């Protein structure tokens with residue numbers, strides 16, 4: 237691949253998904269885009285690059301962007317965030333939202349659905365406490381392809397073996413050939429929607445809890461910082477933000493601070509840390 241093709245595609249990805257691709261990752265472009273070139277019957281990468289440069293086919297540009305997303309996800313990813321959710325975040329919200337009896341949760345880069353379905357299973361496990369409550373889980377992603385998989389709720393043996401406790405597999409999944417189908421009751425608890433984190437978030441409404449895990453790592457610091465500011469605008473003073481295990485707001489955003497003693501969970505700076513901590 238020549239430098240100008242690399243720069244062209246890196247620019248396209250930056251604009252369309254926020255992905256910041258360094259030159260050392262050029263090999264990823266070829267390995268992920270060669271299948272797209274084949275599918276579109278281009279003779280090779282050069283012809284694909286020409287078509288991208290011409291910029292006439294929106295469907296191709298969308299497919300190129302989606303092909304470059306990393307969709308790795310699994311149930312109960314890193315475990316601890318979900319223990320914190322059941323043990324601390326949910327009790328806090330049950331106490332502090334008892335007047336309106338409504339909780340909104342956003343899985344902001346939900347990939348193939350394991351994250352929002354993990355939350356849905358945990359909420360289902362707590363259903364006795366949630367009688368009469370309106371709980372919404374809004375799950376969004378940039379990629380249509382991955383959203384189709386999430387909506388289907390159909391997982392391979394490998395996918396259900398990664399992180400999902402066997403008791404929950406037995407309780408909430410049915411075997412369907414070689415795959416596992418998640419229960420309809422769990423599926424219906426999640427509303428999927430295509431959404432680009434670079435876009436105006438305000439139409440999504442406000443959220444008590446935001447999971448924005450393992451996606452900001454692909455963006456450059458100004459993009460991360462902008463997204464975190466926009467997320468902050470959607471949250472109440474005692475809302476909770478989750479980032480991935482290897483992520484931090486340090487040096488990126490002063491809108492959030494880590495919830496003391498709790499890795500991976502953040503509250504708004506100057507927000508109600510005391511109230512949030514009291515739940516811990």
Ligand SMILES: C[S@@+](CC[C@H](N)C(=O)[O-])C[C@H]1O[C@@H](n2cnc3c(N)ncnc32)[C@H](O)[C@@H]1O
Pocket residue numbers: 252253254255305306307308309310313344345346347348351376377378379382431432433434448449450451480
């Ligand atoms: C590695 S997965 C993370 C999935 C899940 N949050 C987790 O932690 O397991 C990253 C997801 O971010 C999505 N993504 C990448 N750029 C995005 C953007 N600009 N807006 C929304 N989603 C995006 C990708 O399509 C991919 O599904």
